[in-house]
Amino acid sequence: MADSGPARRTAGAFDIRTIIALLFVIYGAVLTVVGVLQPAAEVAKAAGVNINLWAGIGMLVFSGLFALWVRLRPIVVPESGTES
Template structure:
């Protein structure tokens, strides 16, 4: 199929069903939980050798979740309206 025919077909964004949104939301939720546990819970620094593992892991998960959601917003998946 030539590229012109693909561009002429009607498409829409995958939206909430894009797997990047689901992964980003799950990572964000788990990240918030870990950050809260790192701030308010027992840091147990003797087990980790110094750093607060819950806090740092939660912050990383939040950043990765935000990257996934931003990625899905900036480069959405185009789904054709009809299939052949």
């Protein structure tokens, strides 16, 4: 098999999208747990909508989409050569 050129390097963990996805996973997990454990009296104050649960689930879905984006379209880091 012929080599198609220099090896591609990706940003990996240093891709800002990965960091954003990780933060949304953390915040989404916290809100989901708070929404599940929230008393019914607190839900009644918000017109019967468990906003913490829905916001947490939304954040988890959003972070999953970001992770999918990172996986499907990785950022390629250019090779640094010794140019004069």
